[in-house]
Each structure stands twice: as C-alpha cells, then as structure tokens.
Amino acid sequence: MRIIQMIDSLEAGGAERMAVNYANALVNEIEFSGLVTTRKEGSLRDKIDANVSYLFLNKKRQLDFGALFRLRSFVLKNKVTHIHAHSTSFFLAFLLKLIHPSLRIIRHDHYGNNEFLLARPYFVLKQTAPFFNGIIVVNQKLKNWSELKLKAKNIIYLPNFSVKEKSKRADKILKGCEGKRIVCLANLRPQKNHFLLLEVAKKLKKTYSDWTFHLVGKDFEDDYAMQIKKLILEYELEENVFLYGSRPDVENILNLTSIAILTSQSEGLPVSLLEYGMYKKPIVVTRVGEIPTIVQHEENGFVVDSNEPDLFYKYLVKLITTEKIRFDFGQALYNTVQSDYTDKSVISKYLNWLQKS
The missing domain is CATH 3.40.50.2000 (Glycogen Phosphorylase B;)
Known part of the structure; x- marks a missing residue:
C-alpha cells in the first residue's frame, strides 16, 4: 500500500498530531508513506519523519482547483493507492476521487464535541459518504452516530495513540516553583x-x-x-x-x-x-x-x-x-x-x- 495522510494544518492540535503520528508510524510498514497539509503549516512540521514524503498545498479557498491538481500530481507521481483524510480535509479527498476514481479514500473523524453530537451538521458528510471506502472514528459515540446519520457501513473505531519522542528543542523554562x-x-x-x-x-x-x-x-x-x-x-x-x-x-x-x-x-x-x-x-x-x-x-x-x-x-x-x-x-x-x-x-x-x- 502507498498511503498519504492529509490534514488542513500542522498546528499543535489532536487531529494534527494523529496525522503526523500515522505518517511516521507507517514509514517502516508500507511501500510509501506521505503527508499533505492543505491550508497551513505549523509547529508539527518539525515532527515529521525525514522518510515521510511531504507536500504543502497552500490551499486558499474551499474550491481551489490549483491545489486540487497539485495534489493530483503528487498522488500520480508517487503512485498513491490510499488517501487518509483527517477532519475537514475529507472534502478535498472527495474532489480528488471525482477526477481519480481508482483512488481509495478514508475519512478519519476526530470530531471532539461529542456531548453535542445531535446538533452536528452532517449534510455534506452524508452526501460524500458513498465515495469513501471507510471511516475511522476515535470513539464509540461517533461510530454509532455515523451508522445512524450517514448510513455508513465500513466504520472502524481506532483509538488515538501517542508516540514518545525526543523534542528537537527544549527552550521553554516554566514559571512557578519546581515540583509544584x-x-x-x-x-x-x-x-x-x-x-x-x-x-x-x-x-x-x-x-x-x-x-x-x-x-x-x-x-x-x-x-x-x-x-x-x-x-x-x-x-x-x-x-x-x-x-x-x-x-x-x-x-x-x-x-x-x-x-x-x-x-x-x-x-x-x-x-x-x-x-x-x-x-x-x-x-x-x-x-x-x-x-x-x-x-x-x-x-x-x-x-x-x-x-x-x-x-x-x-x-x-x-x-x-x-x-x-x-x-x-x-x-x-x-x-x-x-x-x-x-x-x-x-x-x-x-x-x-x-x-x-
């Protein structure tokens, strides 16, 4: 398999960390592991393994055809078989699927407002759901919601995971008393x-x-x-x-x-x-x-x-x-x-x- 992770930014949030964690963890497990950031880079850029192929699209708007075709070129050049789209980046994966139908796309739902799922908008998610080969959710509530609201079938709960790594820099001295x-x-x-x-x-x-x-x-x-x-x-x-x-x-x-x-x-x-x-x-x-x-x-x-x-x-x-x-x-x-x-x-x-x- 040749898989790229896709995420809208590399700022230090939970979904962003998981996109980087997946890309890094897959380097030694599959033929090709890549990571694509669509809108904005951030502090997690430095956490990407040197062996992960990286692309920043610099997407400017929701329908940015330049970014879409840059992504398509990257996918074709690296013979990518799967796009694993985290959070809101799923829509770009959906657009790419329309012009590259053989590509297999996965949506990773990191939605964190789980105590208020009933109020979650889902029109776009439901309309695009048939184009995805599967959905990954980070808790059982999301799995139940996806089955009920999206009528999605191939859903798996996979917990987030953490990777202990040495920081590249340790320059922040915290205020307050040591040990307290x-x-x-x-x-x-x-x-x-x-x-x-x-x-x-x-x-x-x-x-x-x-x-x-x-x-x-x-x-x-x-x-x-x-x-x-x-x-x-x-x-x-x-x-x-x-x-x-x-x-x-x-x-x-x-x-x-x-x-x-x-x-x-x-x-x-x-x-x-x-x-x-x-x-x-x-x-x-x-x-x-x-x-x-x-x-x-x-x-x-x-x-x-x-x-x-x-x-x-x-x-x-x-x-x-x-x-x-x-x-x-x-x-x-x-x-x-x-x-x-x-x-x-x-x-x-x-x-x-x-x-x-």
Missing part, C-alpha cells in the same frame, strides 16, 4: 472548558498558593481566549495561571510539571491524555468522550464530572498532598497507555482493516 506545577495541554477552545480550570485555580490559590497552572495550547485570539485572560485578572491569578500558547517541546513541558489535568466539557479521545500517560503524569480529568475508557477512577487517575469544580479541587489536593498517589497513578496510567494505545497495536489493526476495505 500543574499542566493542561489543550488549545484554547470552548469545549476544553478552561473556565472550570480557573474556578479550581481560584480555590487552590487560597490553600496552596505556591502551586501554579501552566496552560499550553494554541491561542486563537478570539472571544473565548479573551474571556480566559479577563478572568485571570478578575480572579487575581496572574501569578498562579500562565499561558504559553502552542509549544512544540511537549516532552520538555511535561518533564517540568508534576500533575496534569483536563477540564473538558466534551472530547473525543484526547491525544494530550495519552501524552500524560507516556510521561507518567498523575491526572485529574473530566468524564467525557473516551476518557473513562482509559482512566479508571482511583486506579490510574481521578475522574470527575465536567461541572464539579469542588470535587475537581478535592482530588487535585489529594495529588498535591500525597506523593505516593502521584507516583502510583503516573505509573498505572503509563501501563494503560503502553498496553492499548501505542502505534504498534493501532497500526496493525489499521492495516488489516485497509486490506479488507
């Missing part, structure tokens, strides 16, 4: 519910003011981001909550922190959670998406509802005050990720599925 840092890897999007994090930070400031929160994720400079910054000032958390934007050096960030959290009100299967496990971080997370299938409460982490700031605070304090729990949870989460969420286990299922699709 709490990290949240999440782009500044409403579904990530940073407002819950700020409520917890406000409570923690009164009891453990030397512990600090470190928010790593893309700042879209929109109303949501502005509200976060406004609340940091309003709650007087300027010395307790720090924003870093998108960072390429995840290993460096996680090595400098002691506890990891996610406060999401909706998720698919967050790659950041798998990264927490890879680096043995003790966690407090919310009970959304596929998170409860990975995190067993009080076995490898603490899990709370997304509207429970008091309970979230309570469990965070347990981690702060009990070093043994931090160690045990970190090791247990690492074991879970190593057992079921590594590239080897997922890629094996992926290739077997593709051969039958």
Whole structure:
C-alpha cells in the first residue's frame, strides 16, 4: 500500500498530531508513506519523519482547483493507492476521487464535541459518504452516530495513540516553583472548558498558593481566549495561571510539571491524555468522550464530572498532598497507555482493516 495522510494544518492540535503520528508510524510498514497539509503549516512540521514524503498545498479557498491538481500530481507521481483524510480535509479527498476514481479514500473523524453530537451538521458528510471506502472514528459515540446519520457501513473505531519522542528543542523554562506545577495541554477552545480550570485555580490559590497552572495550547485570539485572560485578572491569578500558547517541546513541558489535568466539557479521545500517560503524569480529568475508557477512577487517575469544580479541587489536593498517589497513578496510567494505545497495536489493526476495505 502507498498511503498519504492529509490534514488542513500542522498546528499543535489532536487531529494534527494523529496525522503526523500515522505518517511516521507507517514509514517502516508500507511501500510509501506521505503527508499533505492543505491550508497551513505549523509547529508539527518539525515532527515529521525525514522518510515521510511531504507536500504543502497552500490551499486558499474551499474550491481551489490549483491545489486540487497539485495534489493530483503528487498522488500520480508517487503512485498513491490510499488517501487518509483527517477532519475537514475529507472534502478535498472527495474532489480528488471525482477526477481519480481508482483512488481509495478514508475519512478519519476526530470530531471532539461529542456531548453535542445531535446538533452536528452532517449534510455534506452524508452526501460524500458513498465515495469513501471507510471511516475511522476515535470513539464509540461517533461510530454509532455515523451508522445512524450517514448510513455508513465500513466504520472502524481506532483509538488515538501517542508516540514518545525526543523534542528537537527544549527552550521553554516554566514559571512557578519546581515540583509544584500543574499542566493542561489543550488549545484554547470552548469545549476544553478552561473556565472550570480557573474556578479550581481560584480555590487552590487560597490553600496552596505556591502551586501554579501552566496552560499550553494554541491561542486563537478570539472571544473565548479573551474571556480566559479577563478572568485571570478578575480572579487575581496572574501569578498562579500562565499561558504559553502552542509549544512544540511537549516532552520538555511535561518533564517540568508534576500533575496534569483536563477540564473538558466534551472530547473525543484526547491525544494530550495519552501524552500524560507516556510521561507518567498523575491526572485529574473530566468524564467525557473516551476518557473513562482509559482512566479508571482511583486506579490510574481521578475522574470527575465536567461541572464539579469542588470535587475537581478535592482530588487535585489529594495529588498535591500525597506523593505516593502521584507516583502510583503516573505509573498505572503509563501501563494503560503502553498496553492499548501505542502505534504498534493501532497500526496493525489499521492495516488489516485497509486490506479488507
């Protein structure tokens, strides 16, 4: 098989990380592994394996025929058999299928707003569904939704996976006291519910003011981001909550922190959670998406509802005050990720599925 991954950008988001992870993992498994970015490059560009064939289309609009034919040339030149289209890049794959019918195309659905699936627009997805040879989903809710709404048949649930790698640079020194840092890897999007994090930070400031929160994720400079910054000032958390934007050096960030959290009100299967496990971080997370299938409460982490700031605070304090729990949870989460969420286990299922699709 000769497969290219396609994604709209290489900014540090979950779907983008998975596109890079798949391309890198396939290098030694198939004849040809490529990666195509349609609209925008980003910090993950440096994470692409040197043996992955890479193309940036610089697509300017939804119907950009120049980009479409550049993609077609790349596909023909490299004798590509499959396009694995992540998230919204599926539409370009669909257009290419119209002019290159022998190409097999796969849509990878990373939709993270799973608590609100009923409101998800699906007209375009349904109209293009017959042209796809299969759909990959990142949780069971999406699988059920695709079967019901799209009437799609060849659907497989494949969990996201994490790859531990050495950062190419480790230049960010975090603020706060060593050994007393709490990290949240999440782009500044409403579904990530940073407002819950700020409520917890406000409570923690009164009891453990030397512990600090470190928010790593893309700042879209929109109303949501502005509200976060406004609340940091309003709650007087300027010395307790720090924003870093998108960072390429995840290993460096996680090595400098002691506890990891996610406060999401909706998720698919967050790659950041798998990264927490890879680096043995003790966690407090919310009970959304596929998170409860990975995190067993009080076995490898603490899990709370997304509207429970008091309970979230309570469990965070347990981690702060009990070093043994931090160690045990970190090791247990690492074991879970190593057992079921590594590239080897997922890629094996992926290739077997593709051969039958």
